[in-house]
Amino acid sequence: MAQLGGGNQPILILPEGTNRLLGRDAQRMNIMAGKVLAETVRTTLGPKGMDKMLVDSLGDIVVTNDGVTILKEMDIEHPAAKMLVEVAKTQEDEVGDGTTTAVIIAGELLKKAEGLLDQDIHPTVIATGYRQAAEKAQEILNVISIDADDRDTLLKVAMTAMTGKGTEKARKPLAELIVSAVKQVEEDGEVDTDHIKIEKKDGAVVDDSTLVQGVIIDKERVHPGMPSKIEDAKIALLNSAIEVKETEVDAEIRITDPAQMQAFIEQEEQMIRDMIYKVEDSGANVLFCQKGIDDLAQHYLAKAGILAVRRVKKSDMEKLAKATGAKVVTNLEDLSFNDLGQAGKVVERKISGDDMIFVEECKDPKAVTLLVRGSTSHVVDEIERAVDDAIGVVASTVEDKKVVAGGGAPEIAISKGLKEYADSISGREQLAVSAFAEALEIVPKTLAENAGLDSIDALVDLRAAHEKSLYMGLDVFKGEVTDMYRAGVVEPQRVKKQAMQSAAEAAEMILRIDDVIASTGAGRAEMEGMEGMGGMPGGMPPMM
Incomplete structure (x- = not known):
């Protein structure tokens, strides 16, 4: 990295071999990395989501559709992609579920931002608009939330979290065990999920799983x-x-x-x-x-x-x-x-x-154990991940006592509210708020795609249904729009709250980067790949 001084003598600022991407190039690469990562986990969303098989260097196999597990197991190199992996990890730690949702919303926010950047809207303006939209989204989420923490609601929350995660056949008995476990360790309205131990053993069917009061x-x-x-x-x-x-x-x-x-x-x-x-x-x-x-x-x-x-x-x-x-x-x-x-x-x-x-x-006892059974080690591992997610969401519901309907209903309701809000503000931020509203529609759109339905028809039907009720979502099993709260598909408010908040913050942080400097060694390979857009088919930056 050199600059000509007096007498044409080069002045070295950065060491030789340092790679640097500036301005629009840096943003384009980072946005591309975010989009590719979101696309990777997108097919796992929802009850009809597909699984990923991950094989490490030792030949160990993990078969899962749990977003955070996929992202942890993948050997991700790209610095911007690593920032989105942090979003998934935070979501897992805070709520225990909704990791895929958080990542695909972040990816879609970056995709929408790219369109705004092409219109010469400054990244700071987009970031400000996204922040305004995220705050307004939380307000709308509070309005559409339902107060509930009775046992029946908790069972529905647990079953919703486990749908499509290999526990399909034994969802109800497992949900009963999980709700009993969470209620048992609850102290003064707080639930420390560390006090619920999950012990897994293969060699039996899922129905043989038991809760030990000890x-x-x-x-x-x-x-x-x-x-x-x-x-x-x-x-x-x-x-x-x-x-x-x-x-x-x-x-x-x-x-x-x-x-x-x-x-x-x-x-x-x-x-x-x-x-x-x-x-x-x-x-x-x-x-x-x-x-x-x-x-x-x-x-x-x-x-x-x-x-x-x-x-x-x-x-x-x-x-x-x-x-x-x-x-x-x-x-x-x-x-x-x-x-x-x-x-x-x-x-x-x-x-x-x-x-x-x-x-x-x-x-x-204020500590209990769930003995999870499955036919093979891979099956029992995936069941353990599903149970772990369900424990997190039931604990969140017990603590917050607020739920929302599932099936893309809250995303459509918030998107509708944000579009109305965008019309009320002036300045270029209005475009960013509208982009945020459109980005949220990626969730119902992906649910429809993963179920083999037409995503455009599904979105049109959902928008029309939301004129009548806030709880209308996509029933992927019947392939139609229905009242998800009545259908028993409910999720904790905290899952949506955290997913939108962390996705918005991650997108904002990535958009503010206009200079990527990778020193010799660790960051060199991916920077070289980024410059040439090689390493992945279709001109994607190398991540793995």
């Missing part, structure tokens, strides 16, 4: 001599090892007599024995240890009839504490009866060839 630990008891089932369990949680501590400094013990050696060994044994006595004295008959348990300690625990599990994950220890009411004890010396938790029974069961510890029948 925690499943994917471990086995440490000694075969221990009981495999304990009724009326008194549970101790320990996060220190049951073994003789090694000295922290190097110490040398000189033994001059075999009797001293024997005494030394006996002393170590006595220390272990005292530790086990401490567990017995507390009244515990089940012990979960976060660290190791010495072989000798295992023997004494088995003799005492205590079921023990070692190397339990920290997250599982926290869930056990929430479910049983036990306190996690750091020092064994401090263990007392008051630190113990209660459970109806603790039992070891063999599930799909693996031993697992079930801590069941806890009294009002």
Whole structure:
């Protein structure tokens, strides 16, 4: 990157090999990347969406139509495309569903912006218009939302989230389990979804999935001599090892007599024995240890009839504490009866060839476990993703107590409201607001396309139906416009709110970029590809 100075002497500003795209070129490339990414996940939207098969460098296969999973598994290089992946990740973290919706709205906003840029409208004006439109969209969304958090609505929300995600046959029983799980861990109107553990095992049908009022630990008891089932369990949680501590400094013990050696060994044994006595004295008959348990300690625990599990994950220890009411004890010396938790029974069961510890029948547990079953590992993985999404949306509904109709109904209603709003404002921002309104129609349009319907006819019918009711959406199974709220297709307000907000902000950020400088090394390959528009058929920038 050089500039001629006095005496035609080049002045180097950026190191040699740096690639740079300026102004319209930078915007064009970034918009192209956003559009390609949106097109990639677009076919997965809705109940009739298709799946993607992703194969990594090791040959591991993921088959899914979950937007955020696809974007995480794809090896995306393009910097602007990475910004849209962040939109999907944020949507997943905040709500748990609507990732594909967020990305395709962002992609469509960029596409509409390209048309405005071609009309010589400044990117800042477009960004300002988009921000105004996003704020107005939130207002309209509040108007069209319905107050509801009864069990029936929650079941509908869960079933809507799982439709078209490989859980079709068992949607209703799974929804029942999910709603029960969310309601169980709810505290003061708040739901921490981390307290719902999803344990997945293949080798059975989806209908065999169960909700355990407690925690499943994917471990086995440490000694075969221990009981495999304990009724009326008194549970101790320990996060220190049951073994003789090694000295922290190097110490040398000189033994001059075999009797001293024997005494030394006996002393170590006595220390272990005292530790086990401490567990017995507390009244515990089940012990979960976060660290190791010495072989000798295992023997004494088995003799005492205590079921023990070692190397339990920290997250599982926290869930056990929430479910049983036990306190996690750091020092064994401090263990007392008051630190113990209660459970109806603790039992070891063999599930799909693996031993697992079930801590069941806890009294009002604030942590529960969903045991998800499926015929093969790929099937059960996809069911787990669907269940995870459904837990997120049910939790959002419980917290916000607001839902909207599905099937593209809110997008059409907001689009209609934004077009009316655009007519009321002056200046070039009016064009950006109108573009935002049109961009939202990508959702019902994509739903129609993925169901094999005519997207133009579907949009025309939807717009006409919205003159009568705000809840009219596209029933992709019947191929007609219907009242989605009555049909039981409902989504949490938060899904739409977050999707529109993050899509608008991401599009705004990408539009403001007018200079892309990629230094030698990491960003070089994609910049070279961008300049030549090579790497993908149809002149798309390389992303993978």
